[in-house]
Amino acid sequence: MDMDRLMQSLRIGINEKIYVKDPESSDLGKRIVEQSILMINEMGFESFTFRKLGNRIGSNESSIYRYFENKHKLLLYLTSWYWGWLEYKMVFATNGIANKVEKLKKAVEILTQTVEKDNSFSHIDEIKLNEIVINEYSKSYLTKEVDQENKEGYFEIYKRLVQRLSEMIVDVDGEYPYPSSLASSILEGSLHQYFLKEHFPMLTNCDDKVTPTQYIADLVSRTLNTA
Amino acid sequence: MDMDRLMQSLRIGINEKIYVKDPESSDLGKRIVEQSILMINEMGFESFTFRKLGNRIGSNESSIYRYFENKHKLLLYLTSWYWGWLEYKMVFATNGIANKVEKLKKAVEILTQTVEKDNSFSHIDEIKLNEIVINEYSKSYLTKEVDQENKEGYFEIYKRLVQRLSEMIVDVDGEYPYPSSLASSILEGSLHQYFLKEHFPMLTNCDDKVTPTQYIADLVSRTLNTA
DNA sequence: TACTAATTGATAGTATTACTTTTATATTTG
DNA sequence: CAAATATAAAAGTAATACTATCAATTAGTA
Numbered sequence: 001m002d003m004d005r006l007m008q009s010l011r012i013g014i015n016e017k018i019y020v021k022d023p024e025s026s027d028l029g030k031r032i033v034e035q036s037i038l039m040i041n042e043m044g045f046e047s048f049t050f051r052k053l054g055n056r057i058g059s060n061e062s063s064i065y066r067y068f069e070n071k072h073k074l075l076l077y078l079t080s081w082y083w084g085w086l087e088y089k090m091v092f093a094t095n096g097i098a099n100k101v102e103k104l105k106k107a108v109e110i111l112t113q114t115v116e117k118d119n120s121f122s123h124i125d126e127i128k129l130n131e132i133v134i135n136e137y138s139k140s141y142l143t144k145e146v147d148q149e150n151k152e153g154y155f156e157i158y159k160r161l162v163q164r165l166s167e168m169i170v171d172v173d174g175e176y177p178y179p180s181s182l183a184s185s186i187l188e189g190s191l192h193q194y195f196l197k198e199h200f201p202m203l204t205n206c207d208d209k210v211t212p213t214q215y216i217a218d219l220v221s222r223t224l225n226t227a
Numbered sequence: 228m229d230m231d232r233l234m235q236s237l238r239i240g241i242n243e244k245i246y247v248k249d250p251e252s253s254d255l256g257k258r259i260v261e262q263s264i265l266m267i268n269e270m271g272f273e274s275f276t277f278r279k280l281g282n283r284i285g286s287n288e289s290s291i292y293r294y295f296e297n298k299h300k301l302l303l304y305l306t307s308w309y310w311g312w313l314e315y316k317m318v319f320a321t322n323g324i325a326n327k328v329e330k331l332k333k334a335v336e337i338l339t340q341t342v343e344k345d346n347s348f349s350h351i352d353e354i355k356l357n358e359i360v361i362n363e364y365s366k367s368y369l370t371k372e373v374d375q376e377n378k379e380g381y382f383e384i385y386k387r388l389v390q391r392l393s394e395m396i397v398d399v400d401g402e403y404p405y406p407s408s409l410a411s412s413i414l415e416g417s418l419h420q421y422f423l424k425e426h427f428p429m430l431t432n433c434d435d436k437v438t439p440t441q442y443i444a445d446l447v448s449r450t451l452n453t454a
Numbered sequence: 455t456a457c458t459a460a461t462t463g464a465t466a467g468t469a470t471t472a473c474t475t476t477t478a479t480a481t482t483t484g
Numbered sequence: 485c486a487a488a489t490a491t492a493a494a495a496g497t498a499a500t501a502c503t504a505t506c507a508a509t510t511a512g513t514a
Binding site for chain 1: 492
């Protein structure tokens with residue numbers, strides 16, 4: 001489709017303080033990003049190390065440190081990229097919709113649905129990156145350094161996304177008193193339901209047939225008065 | 228009050244596989260639990276080590292290993308204790324309530340409100356433990372070992388709590404299609420709102436005046452049909 | 455009280471992690 | 485072609501997450 005080509009020329013603007021050297025600026029950088037996604041997905045964030053990544057991409061540990069200070073920053077980079085990518089998808093998908101209710105519905109759908117194959121960014125596997133976000137995103141902000149890192153703007157993209165969603169909620173129901181809380185719950189809650197579906201099926205009603213998207217969409221429609 | 232004394236004699240039954248030696252069985256064990264709560268709260272889970280804890284309690288690293296295999300297991304112990312404690316509080320508080328809607332309302336209140344001083348268990352600071360749960364609980368299950376550990380029953384208490392809540396939701400609105408998802412969202416969502424309130428105030432409507440409990444209670448009442 | 459068992463403490467040791475530093479070798483660019 | 489820049493290789497450091505050994509206490513019991 002056409003959006004694919006459009007997105008190929010788009011670059012996701014990530015806070016420059018997150019990396020030492022822009023990984024998009026070289027072949028090695030791209031391999032670091034590409035393979036780190038695969039490795040974190042395979043072995044989990046705690047087992048993943050720059051040494052292992054170096055071995056895998058036939059490069060040296062010290063070379064990777066020239067792109068990212070540490071693996072925490074790399075995780076911030078990957079998740080920022082993911083939220084930026086989702087933001088684009090959401091903005092494009094909802095752009096032409098005049099009806100506020102339909103617009104919000106579409107946004108919720110884009111933000112909570114399973115990620116499908118997307119070849120726009122050749123070296124990034126969005127499906128696996130989505131899995132990383134489900135399993136590891138919380139670890140990027142549940143730290144003692146969160147306030148400092150927030151001040152430095154490391155979570156800008158995510159915050160902007162929540163705010164956009166919050167605005168759409170206000171547009172639908174200006175009387176609803178908790179638009180920001182609902183917006184953050186939609187994103188976080190969706191990730192959580194995907195996790196539960198996989199590991200704690202008894203704690204969710206989502207399964208092969210019922211998606212987290214359906215649960216969240218239903219929750220939103222029950223919660224807001226679409227007068 | 229009377230519940231305080233009742234709870235003093237109650238022991239929270241934690242899966243024996245979580246510890247090597249029951250920390251409730253000795254003075255050292257209790258100091259490990261007591262001081263680990265304070266330390267994890269102060270420095271965060273990643274910076275916390277058994278060596279540091281040993282120094283603080285004037286004991287040896289190797290002695291701590293006789294109680295817990297590693298700090299991950301200690302976190303599982305602390306969070307299991309917390310959920311077990313909350314479960315008791317919820318069961319007691321809702322026990323006499325005949326009206327299903329009121330009962331659920333009370334349960335949500337207990338499960339999502341800020342923890343207050345509780346002297347029932349002398350060596351455990353429930354307020355700080357609640358803060359640990361807000362900041363670290365996700366890390367206890369967002370691991371590659373989650374399925375194995377779940378099989379071994381390490382998350383039993385939390386699962387039971389979600390199920391109890393889910394049953395109350397069914398009692399209120401038997402037609403609602405996502406009782407388990409809603410129950411898990413109440414617990415997880417509440418923790419998340421507390422976190423946002425502290426670190427990302429723009430992403431929540433909760434603040435000094437509006438509590439996560441109010442947001443969640445409102446969400447539940449809008450979602451369920453209390454016919 | 456005296457013996458035994460269990461608990462705790464002290465010390466040291468290992469493998470791994472998370473880096474940093476230095477120096478050499480490619481590769482790119484002006 | 486020279487100069488700058490990027491990458492690779494190797495080694496080193498401090499901390500972590502344990503494990504093992506053995507000595508010193510303490511507790512339980514005959």
